[in-house]
Amino acid sequence: MTDQTPKRLFIKTYGCQMNVYDSQRMVEAMGAEGYVQTDRPEDADMVLLNTCHIREKAAEKLYSDLGRLKPLKGARPDLKIGVAGCVAQAEGEEIIRRMPLVDLVVGPQAYHRLPAMARGDAPAVDTDFPAEDKFDHLPPRAATRRAPAAFLTVQEGCDKFCAFCVVPYTRGVEVSRPAERILSEARDLVARGVREITLLGQNVNGWHGDAGEGFGTLIRRIAGIEGLDRIRYTTSHPNDMGGDLIEAHRDIPQLMPYLHLPVQSGSDRILKAMNRKHTADQYLRLIDRIRAARPDIMLTSDFIVGFPGEMEEDHAATLWLVEQVGFGTAFSFKYSPRPGTPAFDRPLVEDAVANARLQELQALLDRQQKAAQVSMVGRTLSVLFEKPGRMPGQLVGKSDYLHSVFVHAPQAQVGDLVQVRIKASASNSLEGELA
16 A cells, blocks of 8 residues: 555444544544545454443443454454443553454543554553553644534533443543634534534533633633524433523523433432432423523433332332423333443343333333424424435435424525424424425
8 A cells, every 4th residue: 555545444433422533533534644534444454432331231232333343354464453432441551352353442441542553653552541641642623624512521420320321431530621722623614614512521511620610601601603503412311400501501592492301210219229310300390490591492302111129119100200200202121231330230020021111111101202293393493404314306404403403495505504494293304394
């Protein structure tokens, strides 16, 4: 391969939006080394799997995917294979021991060292929590990226130590990026045509500035960037939903009327066992404050069903809370133990019982999601077109409420922010026409 021939990088991203952002930054870091991204592992000089440890059997899924890469590595021994992300952090050298085809393993706090690792100038396994800020060592955001919506990480890690969660162990303690660096990256994104920015963090509303500024203050400063039309953020903890942030929802038109606020359970007993440090009543009173500030806000949440010790009355309390709030959508999962977490060795709820409870909860949440979507029919919403649809002349974008909206708009283009009249609701999307 000559210097004029770019090397190719294939990256597969598992899990959350923060991993999507991390993958983009790793692509940019490797771009400085002469790599260009490819959509096919068969064409790649380096394959990178950016993993997530939140869901069940995350490690098994990684090893299964690595197994599928064995023939490729066998045919091309010079192919570099790397594992990044939270499973890399948790498994470390065990990944290479089990799968010798892997050349490097890098945790989510050390991926700024990826280029040196790929060159062989750094150890093959790096799962440290380095003292230096990885963002200081990454290249500027790629100038060729022209998507109208982008992610921007403002905070990483978590100090909450919920009994079911691996994040404090794989991402580390809470760290807030300096406001000026966030603003600089946001301005750069907007200068390249980005109209919507989603602020990311494992506990994003726990962000705080060096002078004690809260997350609401940061949003106000970002909203002052000329040309930025929309701001979103995820994921939040109820205990960090302060007055400044609630007021931001009231005052800032760029802040979309959508809030993902995980509650996990409606039972105080289970919330205590989860170490959530809030009660169901505190959550409901918080929802009342948020809706008083922004009456049209759409709320979404996360739920864990079958947490160790959950009884039928605990499940009923969760259903009651869901009925009281009325969510636009929600993610719900059956509890699965994670090694190293406080709940790992606790006795499990019988599988059949947990499955039945999950189905009952999901049926209720599905009804609420359908009702929320149907309520949009007849309304005129702003939609940011993000990509072409499957049909000729069709574009797909996101509404204020994060619904996918399909519109026949041959005269429009990706990046346009337009008014759309909603005509119909499908299972997970809306259909509209230009207003």
